Amino acid sequence: MTDAPRILIHTSDPAPMLARLAEVAPEIEARGHDSYDGLDPVLAEFRPDVAYSVAFQGRVGYPRAALLGAHGPQWIAVGGAGVDHLTPWDAGAVTVSNAAGVAAAMIAEYVFGAVLHFTLDIEGMAADRAERHWERSRLMTPLKGKTILIVGLGHTGQAVAERAKAFGLRVIGTRARPQAMENVDAVHSPDALPGLWGKADIVVLSVPLLPGTRGLVNSRALMAMKRDAILVDVSRGGVLDGAALVNAMRMGHLRGAALDVFETEPLPGDHPLWGLDRVILSPHCSAVYDGWAMQSFALFLDNLERWRKGEALFNIVDPDRGY
Missing domain, CATH: 3.40.50.720 (NAD(P)-binding Rossmann-like Domain)
Incomplete structure (x- = not known):
């Protein structure tokens, strides 16, 4: 000094x-x-x-x-x-x-912008508009009563939890040292994740990239999630196994995924993620x-x-x- x-x-x-x-x-x-x-x-x-x-x-x-x-x-x-x-x-x-x-508040807004994109079927409405098609049977999907799993209850995770409660969501999450937290209904150790994936309608990744979190969300984790779950990744590239996500979504698993971070950035032009439906890709900008x-x-x-x-x-x- x-x-x-x-x-x-x-x-x-x-x-x-x-x-x-x-x-x-x-x-x-x-x-x-x-x-x-x-x-x-x-x-x-x-x-x-x-x-x-x-x-x-x-x-x-x-x-x-x-x-x-x-x-x-x-x-x-x-x-x-x-x-x-x-x-x-x-x-x-x-x-x-x-x-x-x-940037926690901004990232939390990104998370719910992505979630609402899928629950309101924004892409479907855009396609109908392009075709001038009036879909009389269209239904919205409410968030109230559903469960959100926040993997990593740091600054960002807590900001997501606060907004989740405003939507009437049940909030569960993980942190290295579990303790009761405001806006979170149940806090678990990361060791509990294998039993939590299948309980969530929305999964948000907001953990740092560490040896223990690299590849945390692999094929087994993805297939343990609900088939119609929404996944939002605002953590760091490498926490989510991109190849495993591609395979899972090609099999029709997950309602949608929003990815702001990638193992390789910029995301290579030939990466299969670019060609997937039901995926939002953003250039590591959720905090910007x-x-x-x-x-x-x-x-x-x-x-x-x-x-x-x-x-x-x-x-x-x-x-x-x-x-």
Whole structure:
């Protein structure tokens, strides 16, 4: 910790953040870097104490080795929630924090936008409109009384639970350390998932990518879900087995799936997911909204003030737990 730390802002567009930092702390020396390439020499020359970094081009090619190397900072503040692009790191050598919670409300809106897309059959109505067909027998599917399973009751999972209750859903969920939670009817350990998949009409994935969650939703899990269940994945690519999902949906399993994260991003143009019906595909954007980047940076500035005062940081990530 220093009175006027050197700060590196590593995003696709560091200019607005550099300007904001200059407003609130003009005594701080800061630099921006807008590429995954060329970070090593910048770190060697600038020697930042702190780096605010966003994985703005995905995990592939992210300069993890540079940031965690000999010239890396004492503290890496991740601008998003996921930190699997940095894992593993030595918590004794570097502190890593994240921006968990900043986009939880937006992600929860994405979840229910996707759910309603399927329960209201938006695609079917669009097809009828294109054909000028008046379907007299069309029925809506109410959410009230149905069960939603939230796999991962962190900031995002709790935001989903709050909105689920407004729709009259029964909410069940999992967290590493089960305890009673507001808006959740039953909290379980992840070990209970094999017995929970088949109880849910809606399954929401909102867990970090860890060794224990990689491939968590595999063929066995998918086939254990209700045939007409809706699956929404806002976790991290790799939690859901994409090939297993393709096979399950080709067999007519699941009412629909909304996927915002993928094992490989961008999703390759020849991936079979592109050709599936009853699937919503979005480019890892459920957390992205106008003003999100600066809200995340505002969280960082609050934490930076604590760091400069020698106070404990919030949102410190345990590398073993991934959050």
